[in-house]
Amino acid sequence: MAEKLIVGMAGFGTVGSSVYQVLKRNAALIHTRAGKQIEIKRVVCRKTDKVILQTQGNVIASNDLNSIIDDPSISVVIEVMGGIEPAKTFILNALKNGKDVITANKALLATHGDEIFTEARKQNRSVFFEASVAGGIPVIKALREGLAGNQISEISGILNGTCNYILSAMHKTPLSFAEALKNAQQLGYAEADPTFDIEGLDTGHKLSILTSLAFGVPFHFDITAVEGIKGISSLDIQFAQKLGFVVKLLATVEKINDRLSFQVEPTLIPQNSILAQVSDAMNAVEIVGDAVGKTLFYGTGAGGEATASAVLADVIDIAKGHKSIVKPDSATVVTFLDNNEKRNKNYIRFNSGSLNDLTNHVLPTLEKHQIVVEKIEEINENLVLLTQEIDEKTLQKALTELSQTYCNQLSFTRFRLAKNVN
Numbered sequence: 347m348a349e350k351l352i353v354g355m356a357g358f359g360t361v362g363s364s365v366y367q368v369l370k371r372n373a374a375l376i377h378t379r380a381g382k383q384i385e386i387k388r389v390v391c392r393k394t395d396k397v398i399l400q401t402q403g404n405v406i407a408s409n410d411l412n413s414i415i416d417d418p419s420i421s422v423v424i425e426v427m428g429g430i431e432p433a434k435t436f437i438l439n440a441l442k443n444g445k446d447v448i449t450a451n452k453a454l455l456a457t458h459g460d461e462i463f464t465e466a467r468k469q470n471r472s473v474f475f476e477a478s479v480a481g482g483i484p485v486i487k488a489l490r491e492g493l494a495g496n497q498i499s500e501i502s503g504i505l506n507g508t509c510n511y512i513l514s515a516m517h518k519t520p521l522s523f524a525e526a527l528k529n530a531q532q533l534g535y536a537e538a539d540p541t542f543d544i545e546g547l548d549t550g551h552k553l554s555i556l557t558s559l560a561f562g563v564p565f566h567f568d569i570t571a572v573e574g575i576k577g578i579s580s581l582d583i584q585f586a587q588k589l590g591f592v593v594k595l596l597a598t599v600e601k602i603n604d605r606l607s608f609q610v611e612p613t614l615i616p617q618n619s620i621l622a623q624v625s626d627a628m629n630a631v632e633i634v635g636d637a638v639g640k641t642l643f644y645g646t647g648a649g650g651e652a653t654a655s656a657v658l659a660d661v662i663d664i665a666k667g668h669k670s671i672v673k674p675d676s677a678t679v680v681t682f683l684d685n686n687e688k689r690n691k692n693y694i695r696f697n698s699g700s701l702n703d704l705t706n707h708v709l710p711t712l713e714k715h716q717i718v719v720e721k722i723e724e725i726n727e728n729l730v731l732l733t734q735e736i737d738e739k740t741l742q743k744a745l746t747e748l749s750q751t752y753c754n755q756l757s758f759t760r761f762r763l764a765k766n767v768n
């Protein structure tokens with residue numbers, strides 16, 4: 347009898363059902379490439395009737411995660427449920443029962459990755475996670491294999507399809523934030539709880555995973571270094587366009603004198619840069635290495651089939667006997683910059699008080715704090731400034747002083763400008 351790889355899958359939402367469908371559609375070529383037939387034997391999820399219908403009764407559907415853990419014929423589990431629990435316990439139990447794991451769960455890896463990979467090493471099992479970052483783009487493989495000979499100095503990327511879809515819709519059409527989010531949910535891009543997308547947490551989780559792999563550091567998710575897109579108005583999008591920029595939720599990690607600057611924030615990117623052309627649910631990741639220089643990876647960042655593409659690549663790797671062992675580099679001692687120490691160029695829009703009054707107060711206050719203004723524009727009764735690079739501590743001090751001068755009547759919006767994007 348031909349050799350088979352028997353798989354159990356936890357989760358049958360957008361991603362899980364696509365994994366099943368793509369595996370069925372491409373069964374022959376996957377068999378050839380894997381050298382084995384791949385069989386999804388069991389699926390565990392809440393809606394078992396959906397599984398039975400979509401698989402025509404060809405898998406055993408259940409609500410009980412232990413039915414996968416306790417099945418000795420299953421050697422690989424795919425976790426596409428998302429969330430921390432019960433996913434974490436399921437993965438740890440699968441490893442303890444001698445199974446290899448494939449997961450798309452970025453939130454879990456970013457926050458409990460060290461515990462999971464420690465258990466995997468203890469059990470001499472693999473945890474593959476290509477689908478956890480940037481959907482169908484094989485960026486995990488790129489970092490761990492193709493770029494393995496490089497010292498990485500910087501990663502910048504658009505890592506959340508939902509946010510990129512919403513921002514693209516706000517740039518292209520007068521669509522409101524709420525309408526654009528609804529469309530993204532209908533298209534299957536958003537998380538079960540879309541606040542993870544729009545508050546930047548999902549992007550932060552993905553950047554944490556890339557950071558750990560690129561710099562050999564333990565998984566580090568700093569929620570205070572993450573800002574989402576909820577505060578972006580169509581006014582700022584219009585003004586950014588007038589100044590030659592596009593607003594993107596940009597994730598960056600940069601090595602500065604042996605310390606890492608980790609930021610996820612709405613960012614103004616020059617309109618003529620490649621990253622500015624990345625629209626809708628597409629993702630892009632730029633990785634800079636000392637030998638290779640700049641590399642750019644682009645592709646579909648969210649949605650069932652793109653994510654299934656990454657999951658199935660991991661299934662084929664396991665079938666071929668490949669291992670995935672993650673271990674922080676003990677020789678690397680890297681610390682992270684505090685938010686106050688981070689340096690950025692900034693876009694600041696002041697929108698209250700008379701324009702003259704603003705100009706008379708704002709500019710001298712910024713000058714007093716040695717914040718150099720590169721460009722000043724008056725657009726529709728708003729004062730818009732672009733500053734040169736300045737540390738966050740000084741900027742916040744100046745903005746607080748201005749707020750106090752205006753008895754907190756002054757309102758302003760501030761975004762960073764991208765530094766080195768192509």
Ligand code: HSE
Pocket residue numbers: 478480481505506507508509535536537543548647648649
């Ligand atoms: N909600 C995620 C996104 C799904 O929009 O990018 C893919 O990780």
